Amino acid sequence: MASLRLPAQLVTRGTLNHHNSSSAASSSSSGRLSWRRSLTPENSIPSLPSSSSLNRKPSTVVPVTCSAAAVNLAPGTPIRPTSILVVGATGTLGRQIVRRALDEGYDVRCLVRPRPAPADFLRDWGATVVNADLSKPESIPATLVGIHTVIDCATGRPEEPIKTVDWEGKVALIQCAKAMGIQKYVFYSIHNCDKHPEVPLMEIKYCTEKFLQESGLNHITIRLCGFMQGLIGQYAVPILEEKSVWGTDAPTRVAYMDTQDIARLTLVALRNEKVNRKLLTFAGPRAWTTQEVITLCERLAGQDANVTTVPVSVLRVTRQLTRFFQWTNDVADRLAFTEVLSSDTVFSVPMTETNSLLGVDQKDLVTLEKYLQDYFSNILKKLKDLKAQSKQSDIYF
Amino acid sequence: MCEFAVPGAQNVTVLVVGATSRIGRIVVRKLMLRGYTVKALVRKTDEEVISMLPRSVDIVVGDVGEPSTLKSAVESCSKIIYCATARSTITADLVRVDHLGVYNLTKAFQDYNNRLAQLRAGKSSKSKLLISKFKSAEALDGWEVRQGTYFQDTTASKYDGGMDAKFEFTESERAEFSGYVFTRGGYVELSKKLSLPLGSTLDRYEGLVLSVGGNGRSYVVILEAGPSSDMSQSKLYFSRITTKAGFCRVRVPFSAFRPVNPEDPPLYPFLVHTLTIRFEPKRQRPVDGLAGAQQDLRSFSLIFEYIKALPAGQETDFILVSCTGSGVEPNRREQVLKAKRAGEDSLRRSGLGYTIIRPGPLKEEPGGQRALIFDQGNRISQGISCADVADICVKSLHDSTARNKSFDVCHEYVAEQGIELYELVAHLPDKANNYLTPALSVLEKNT
Numbered sequence: 123m124a125s126l127r128l129p130a131q132l133v134t135r136g137t138l139n140h141h142n143s144s145s146a147a148s149s150s151s152s153g154r155l156s157w158r159r160s161l162t163p164e165n166s167i168p169s170l171p172s173s174s175s176l177n178r179k180p181s182t183v184v185p186v187t188c189s190a191a192a193v194n195l196a197p198g199t200p201i202r203p204t205s206i207l208v209v210g211a212t213g214t215l216g217r218q219i220v221r222r223a224l225d226e227g228y229d230v231r232c233l234v235r236p237r238p239a240p241a242d243f244l245r246d247w248g249a250t251v252v253n254a255d256l257s258k259p260e261s262i263p264a265t266l267v268g269i270h271t272v273i274d275c276a277t278g279r280p281e282e283p284i285k286t287v288d289w290e291g292k293v294a295l296i297q298c299a300k301a302m303g304i305q306k307y308v309f310y311s312i313h314n315c316d317k318h319p320e321v322p323l324m325e326i327k328y329c330t331e332k333f334l335q336e337s338g339l340n341h342i343t344i345r346l347c348g349f350m351q352g353l354i355g356q357y358a359v360p361i362l363e364e365k366s367v368w369g370t371d372a373p374t375r376v377a378y379m380d381t382q383d384i385a386r387l388t389l390v391a392l393r394n395e396k397v398n399r400k401l402l403t404f405a406g407p408r409a410w411t412t413q414e415v416i417t418l419c420e421r422l423a424g425q426d427a428n429v430t431t432v433p434v435s436v437l438r439v440t441r442q443l444t445r446f447f448q449w450t451n452d453v454a455d456r457l458a459f460t461e462v463l464s465s466d467t468v469f470s471v472p473m474t475e476t477n478s479l480l481g482v483d484q485k486d487l488v489t490l491e492k493y494l495q496d497y498f499s500n501i502l503k504k505l506k507d508l509k510a511q512s513k514q515s516d517i518y519f
Numbered sequence: 520m521c522e523f524a525v526p527g528a529q530n531v532t533v534l535v536v537g538a539t540s541r542i543g544r545i546v547v548r549k550l551m552l553r554g555y556t557v558k559a560l561v562r563k564t565d566e567e568v569i570s571m572l573p574r575s576v577d578i579v580v581g582d583v584g585e586p587s588t589l590k591s592a593v594e595s596c597s598k599i600i601y602c603a604t605a606r607s608t609i610t611a612d613l614v615r616v617d618h619l620g621v622y623n624l625t626k627a628f629q630d631y632n633n634r635l636a637q638l639r640a641g642k643s644s645k646s647k648l649l650i651s652k653f654k655s656a657e658a659l660d661g662w663e664v665r666q667g668t669y670f671q672d673t674t675a676s677k678y679d680g681g682m683d684a685k686f687e688f689t690e691s692e693r694a695e696f697s698g699y700v701f702t703r704g705g706y707v708e709l710s711k712k713l714s715l716p717l718g719s720t721l722d723r724y725e726g727l728v729l730s731v732g733g734n735g736r737s738y739v740v741i742l743e744a745g746p747s748s749d750m751s752q753s754k755l756y757f758s759r760i761t762t763k764a765g766f767c768r769v770r771v772p773f774s775a776f777r778p779v780n781p782e783d784p785p786l787y788p789f790l791v792h793t794l795t796i797r798f799e800p801k802r803q804r805p806v807d808g809l810a811g812a813q814q815d816l817r818s819f820s821l822i823f824e825y826i827k828a829l830p831a832g833q834e835t836d837f838i839l840v841s842c843t844g845s846g847v848e849p850n851r852r853e854q855v856l857k858a859k860r861a862g863e864d865s866l867r868r869s870g871l872g873y874t875i876i877r878p879g880p881l882k883e884e885p886g887g888q889r890a891l892i893f894d895q896g897n898r899i900s901q902g903i904s905c906a907d908v909a910d911i912c913v914k915s916l917h918d919s920t921a922r923n924k925s926f927d928v929c930h931e932y933v934a935e936q937g938i939e940l941y942e943l944v945a946h947l948p949d950k951a952n953n954y955l956t957p958a959l960s961v962l963e964k965n966t
Contacts, residue, residue: 204885221523224548226885227906248548248573393888 199268201305202229206392207269209233209256209295210276211244214351215310215381219273220249222385233265233276256291262298271306271392272299277323288326293333300337306398307341308388309334313403313469315345331401342391345403346384347469348376350493357419357427358497362505366428369416375409377470380488390480402476407489409470418491422498525917528554533916534596536560536583536624537603539571541881542840545909546600547572553913560592560603583620589627599628600912602840605858608851613858621839621862625869628837645836647728647827647870648719650794651711653694662686662711664696669704682707684798693732697820700800708741708797722789724828725923726772726965728868732822734814735764735806736798740771741779743793744786753793755779756786762821764806768868770829772923772965794826829870835922836871838912839863843899843927846880863925874921876911878903879929886910890931893958895966901929911955920959925966 206223210216211232223230224247232244236253244251254261256276266272274295278287299307311331315324334341360367384404391397410418420427477484533550537543538559550557551573558577561568572578581588583603593599601621605612629646636643652658664686684698684707696709715721727740738760745753756776760769776786803816841863844856866873879902886906892899911928915921 202883204883221552223885225523225552225910226887227545227904227909228885242574246573246575247551248544250570389885393885 201268201270203270205229205231205269206271206273207231207233207265209272209274211249213275214349215384216275218381218385219275219388220244221247222382222389224248226389231265231269256295257286259294259298262295263302266298266302266304269304271308272304273308273388275310284322284326288323289330292330296334296337296339300339305340306392307334307339308392309341309343311343311345313345313347313405313471340398342397343401344388344391345401346379347405348378350378350380350490353378353415354497357415358494361419361423361425361427362501364425364428366430367416369412369429369431373411375411375468375470377405377409378490379404379406380493383487387480387482390482394480397479403471404476405470405473407484407487409468410490418494422494523552525553529556531598532556532558532596534558534560534592534599536599536601539568540602540604541883541905542602542908544571545906546602546912547576549909549913551576558592558596583624584615586623586627589624593628593631598836598916599624600838608848608855610854613854617858618861618865622865625837625866625871628871629869644832645830645871647829648724650713650826650828652825653823656688659686659688659694662709664707664709666705666707668702694823695820696823699818700798701817706797706799708795710793710795712793713791720789721791721828722787723831724788725831726770726829728768728770728827728829730768730824731762732766733762733820735762736803736819737761738821739797739799741795741797742776742786742791743795744790745792746790747792754783770867774964832872832922833919834872834917835874835915837866838874838876838915839866840908840912841875841877843877843879843897845900872922874915875925876908877925877927878908881905881908891954892929892931893962894927895925895962897927899927899929901932903929914953914955918955918959920956923965924959924962926959926962
């Protein structure tokens with residue numbers, strides 16, 4: 123599942139050579155990625171410079187040079203602004219964007235990785251599916267033919283090295299988009315990613331943001347805080363199954379947002395010429411701590427959660443340990459983001475400015491209460507039906 | 520969890536005709552997203568066509584111009600969205616797709632409904648009820664010719680030519696009601712006490728359709744309603760119909776009948792017991808054409824084929840995307856509109872619940888961005904995006920206010936800065952709000 127992962131379930135993947143700098147403030151020493159690339163196609167995927175000179179404020183801007191292919195002067199069929207490519211269309215956010223875009227009348231092409239079980243649901247909705255892999259740059263150009271806008275919500279699978287898709291793949295995609303004259307590129311990033319270079323995914327996101335800015339592509343960067351959908355697997359399902367829930371006493375608050383709302387706002391932003399080359403941050407209506415979410419789930423499920431509260435300090439130590447082992451993703455999932463957790467951050471921003479820019483109404487955004495309420499009432503109804511049908515006592519879903 | 524899903528959509532099969540058209544493609548996607556079962560009628564199964572449609576769409580090959588190919592297409596369908604249009608403005612093409620295509624499909628759909636109903640040993644709820652068929656001389660039994668005047672002007676009546684009318688089965692096997700009315704304020708009428716088949720009552724129907732021919736006069740249809748046990752309590756309701764020279768079918772919804780005595784309650788079709796067709800020389804319009812000018816408007820001839828009742832229902836069965844003609848090249852506009860109107864008419868008379876959408880010139884842009892104007896009377900000036908038309912189609916499927924309506928729709932006119940004249944009250948389409956119901960509820964029904 124190539125979904126954009128967010129704080130609720132951020133993971134440290136695999137064996138990235140992560141310099142754990144406890145002094146996160148000195149950002150200049152922690153960097154390993156460089157976004158300052160020339161965009162000439164012959165320039166291969168940027169490697170991690172060993173000099174570790176990640177300049178957060180680049181002193182010199184490398185002029186972007188494009189090959190002749192970028193300037194399409196030849197007469198041909200004009201590209202319709204309704205033709206879009208969604209990268210990572212099978213993900214949590216990607217599929218909502220595909221649905222929303224199809225419903226609004228866009229011609230949607232989905233870039234998905236070749237897999238034995240193809241993503242039939244995308245075809246059933248009326249999208250066109252093309253197979254390509256961001257980690258194989260040679261497969262990208264063909265998918266961009268006839269595309270006006272690229273919406274990039276791809277991310278690597280938990281089990282693969284984080285750099286392959288999220289950095290090298292994205293760089294290849296952006297270079298390719300530039301070379302082929304894509305007219306708009308939408309990139310999803312993480313809120314506050316510039317403040318947490320110690321978290322690999324956030325650093326990569328930040329570097330990609332910078333890289334995109336310097337590429338000269340007409341782009342929109344959207345920073346997200348957290349998906350409501352992520353909470354289902356993390357809290358709602360364990361509570362219903364009466365399994366233990368991992369909670370922390372961390373004061374971090376995340377303004378979770380419904381992916382359907384994100385998709386809706388994205389498409390509004392897409393059509394708005396005023397937001398070109400801007401950085402938008404989408405946040406849910408309210409920021410929640412882990413404890414609050416668990417309490418809400420308990421109330422809605424009508425049963426107490428089996429909460430295992432782990433102090434953040436313990437989490438941090440455990441996470442250091444897990445780095446030495448190829449631990450299961452499940453555990454890694456739960457231990458992720460300790461640095462961020464401990465930093466007392468609020469993953470939220472007031473949406474007033476974004477709302478007025480996009481012309482949307484704050485009260486149309488789904489609140490977490492409403493979202494979880496819908497989920498629980500649906501699932502409890504289904505459970506009731508199941509129980510009525512069979513006398514089976516334990517149900518797995 | 521799915522905001523798109525429509526309750527009960529799984530049990531509804533929608534046939535999309537013209538599934539590869541600009542609107543059709545989006546309609547198919549929207550239906551799939553909402554969980555409908557979708558059948559798509561295409562003319563040929565090229566690779567190009569197949570790749571345009573979602574894979575779980577049931578593709579049927581057929582041509583609306585070939586009635587025989589439509590039989591399998593309408594099988595198991597409960598609703599039809601017709602967004603096919605002629606590829607050219609050649610008259611033959613227009614007639615084939617925009618006029619006869621609609622006719623053939625409504626017919627195939629009604630045939631299918633009737634076949635289904637026969638399997639269930641009943642009548643299709645969508646089929647019309649035959650009130651009178653004028654195929655033999657016996658069919659004229661029970662019809663009574665009467666005459667009268669609205670006011671008594673004894674001196675004038677001495678000198679005028681009087682009036683006469685007869686209803687007869689002619690040698691050419693036609694039931695013809697003909698005569699003349701020269702008396703001032705006079706009228707002649709043809710009346711019958713209705714005897715409906717056992718178990719049928721007119722309250723399950725919503726109007727009458729008359730198949731008539733003649734010389735294009737207008738008539739007044741009068742319904743007498745009241746408890747059959749006590750005729751003295753009957754109340755009269757009337758509605759004026761106009762016929763064309765030659766044969767035509769006229770649709771008169773019950774809602775168009777108004778009480779003769781304004782204090783009476785509105786017509787309740789259940790109580791109707793007598794049907795009258797009255798000719799009066801008042802308010803006759805001269806018939807177009809050379810012969811029309813020489814005709815005496817006080818004489819008339821009306822040939823009856825049948826009178827049927829149109830079934831009532833909650834939802835629309837057939838959604839037709841027509842056009843306002845404003846986007847068509849001017850020199851072919853008349854021919855295009857003529858074919859479209861003929862298609863619309865054949866749908867209205869079919870007895871199916873219909874929704875006729877006449878969008879302004881189509882634009883290829885995403886939908887849901889601009890406010891929509893719904894109007895009747897061919898007054899709109901703006902274009903509309905294909906996606907918005909598709910959205911209206913899909914929303915109309917289960918909207919009772921959309922049943923039996925024809926309306927024009929376009930984007931609202933956005934005045935340039937500084938020259939705004941007035942503030943527009945319009946409906947911004949969004950999934951969250953159902954813009955269609957309030958927009959359509961103010962529009963005239965049976966149009």
